[in-house]
Amino acid sequence: MKCKIIIPSTLALAAIAGLSFLYSGLYPMGADVPHTKLTYWVLETLRERSIARASSKLQIPDLNSPAMLLAGGADYNDMCTSCHLKPGQQKSDMSQGLYPQPPNLTKDTDDHDHSHGDNSDIDQAARRQFWIIKHGIKASGMPAWGLTHDDERIWAMVAFLKKLPQLTEQQYQIITARKGNSGMQH
Ligand code: HEC
Numbered sequence: 086m087k088c089k090i091i092i093p094s095t096l097a098l099a100a101i102a103g104l105s106f107l108y109s110g111l112y113p114m115g116a117d118v119p120h121t122k123l124t125y126w127v128l129e130t131l132r133e134r135s136i137a138r139a140s141s142k143l144q145i146p147d148l149n150s151p152a153m154l155l156a157g158g159a160d161y162n163d164m165c166t167s168c169h170l171k172p173g174q175q176k177s178d179m180s181q182g183l184y185p186q187p188p189n190l191t192k193d194t195d196d197h198d199h200s201h202g203d204n205s206d207i208d209q210a211a212r213r214q215f216w217i218i219k220h221g222i223k224a225s226g227m228p229a230w231g232l233t234h235d236d237e238r239i240w241a242m243v244a245f246l247k248k249l250p251q252l253t254e255q256q257y258q259i260i261t262a263r264k265g266n267s268g269m270q271h
Contacts, residue, residue: 112124116182116183116184117184119184132222136213136216136217137209137213139216139220140209140212140213140215140216141209141212143212143215143216145208145211145212145215145240146237146240148211148240148243148244148247149244150244153240153241153244153245154241154244154245154248154260155260155264156238156241157238157240157241157242157243157244157245157246158245158257158260158261159261159262159263160234160238160241160242160245161242161245161246161249161261162261164230165190165242167179168180168183168187168226168227169187169188169189169190169191170189170190170191171191171257171261172191172249172252172253172254172256172257173254173257174191179226183225183226185225187226187227190246190249190250191249191250191252192250193250193251211243211247214243214246215236215239215240215243218230218231218239218242218243219231219236219239245260248260
């Protein structure tokens, strides 16, 4: 009998405590104060589970064509470096000021060795990148580029991102230069 009273009243108290905290204004919302560990974990889990689910069925085109690499490189240089940097660049106002921080995409953060790696992991990483570039990420500085760019251009940037961590400053300059008017325009 007792638990019929105890459980609902505990739940009600927890709900009141949660709501009081929400309305109290105590949570620091500035981008210059990091999230608490719990908030960070909740947001990261929400983001990664959602993206993994939404992207799992995407068909990947051939990402190895040179034309794709060139188109993706020029677009990356125009639209992404202010936040995600380029070879030889360590930081920008955006890379420092945004929270969550835009990852430095010139660094290979993937710690497993691709030569022995599982292909399905590499494919899923490409699908995840495509999805993020196309749809953006809520409550972060990452815009949804799919509203203004078609899938082909987005896959081209995914193709370029695969190569970016291996490029020297010079190679980067050459690959990302737009050739006269033959390059794709915005
Ligand atoms: C105004 C800043 C900004 C610009 C411009 C921007 N991004 Fe981002 N991007 C972000 C932020 C911030 C994140 C991290 C979001 C998060 O962690 O929730 C992100 C995340 C990503 C990720 C996921 C990285 C990972 O592995 O977690 C990819 C891929 C990406 N961006 C690609 C691009 C590409 C390609 C462009 C250009 C077309 C671009 N971004 C332009 C801010 C930006």
